Amino acid sequence: MDVDHQQSFRQALGSFATGVTIATTLDDQGNPVGVTASSFNSVSLDPPLVLWSLAKDSNSRAAFADSGHFAVHVLAASQEALSNRFAKTGEDKFGGMDWDRGKLGSPVFAEHAALFECATRHQYDGGDHIIIVGEVVDFEARDEAPLLFHGGRYADHRPRGSAGDADDVNNRTGAQRLALAAATLEQALAASNSPELPADDIDAMRRVIAHLQDSASG
Numbered sequence: 244m245d246v247d248h249q250q251s252f253r254q255a256l257g258s259f260a261t262g263v264t265i266a267t268t269l270d271d272q273g274n275p276v277g278v279t280a281s282s283f284n285s286v287s288l289d290p291p292l293v294l295w296s297l298a299k300d301s302n303s304r305a306a307f308a309d310s311g312h313f314a315v316h317v318l319a320a321s322q323e324a325l326s327n328r329f330a331k332t333g334e335d336k337f338g339g340m341d342w343d344r345g346k347l348g349s350p351v352f353a354e355h356a357a358l359f360e361c362a363t364r365h366q367y368d369g370g371d372h373i374i375i376v377g378e379v380v381d382f383e384a385r386d387e388a389p390l391l392f393h394g395g396r397y398a399d400h401r402p403r404g405s406a407g408d409a410d411d412v413n414n415r416t417g418a419q420r421l422a423l424a425a426a427t428l429e430q431a432l433a434a435s436n437s438p439e440l441p442a443d444d445i446d447a448m449r450r451v452i453a454h455l456q457d458s459a460s461g
């Protein structure tokens with residue numbers, strides 16, 4: 244595949260939105276090892292299996308291939324800095340961090356949206372990655388907004404609600420819908436690169452927001 248084609252392949256793959264995890268294990272000296280990975284996914288309920296893939300040129304490859312166990316931390320929206328830290332080869336990733344040994348020995352952090360402790364069951368060749376399948380021996384989940392990744396960037400969590408859900412937009416009163424529209428516009432304004440927006444457009448958006456807020460409260 245030529246470089247341009249590889250670039251567009253990577254971009255196309257990036258349209259699949261994922262969460263972000265940090266997978267951890269121990270190397271043969273007992274040192275903690277960890278890697279940021281968005282390739283995590285569920286495989287099987289019975290037995291409980293999960294998978295993720297690790298680049299063959301990763302410094303952490305030998306540790307994950309040989310240890311026989313790993314832990315996957317699903318990151319919360321507030322953990323972007325930790326994600327970046329574990330995505331840098333050669334960093335002292337665990338320096339200054341609090342961690343414990345989990346059930347099988349893998350390093351486990353206190354902060355996460357969910358934690359899966361796994362025994363390594365299979366490793367498959369996957370081109371320039373190895374595919375690691377683990378059996379979950381213990382897990383924990385918390386009610387936290389997840390860190391998301393989409394189009395090569397971190398993304399915000401925007402729950403949609405489901406049919407019949409009390410939080411569904413269709414179940415809201417008119418005033419609630421107007422307030423929601425105002426909040427959504429405010430978020431869009433805050434998220435856009437305001438200095439690059441013409442001042443007239445910003446003023447117009449602010450007027451619409453104020454009007455929606457007035458209508459919602461009155």
Ligand SMILES: Cc1cc2nc3c(=O)[nH]c(=O)nc-3n(C[C@H](O)[C@H](O)[C@H](O)COP(=O)(O)O)c2cc1C
Binds near residue numbers: 277280304331332333
């Ligand atoms: C959001 C995000 C997702 C990533 N997902 C993966 C992945 O699934 N597999 C992988 O091998 N590397 C992935 N990486 C890159 C690794 O985290 C990065 O190469 C890391 O430096 C490897 O560390 P090591 O060389 O110390 O083992 C991802 C990076 C980011 C920022």
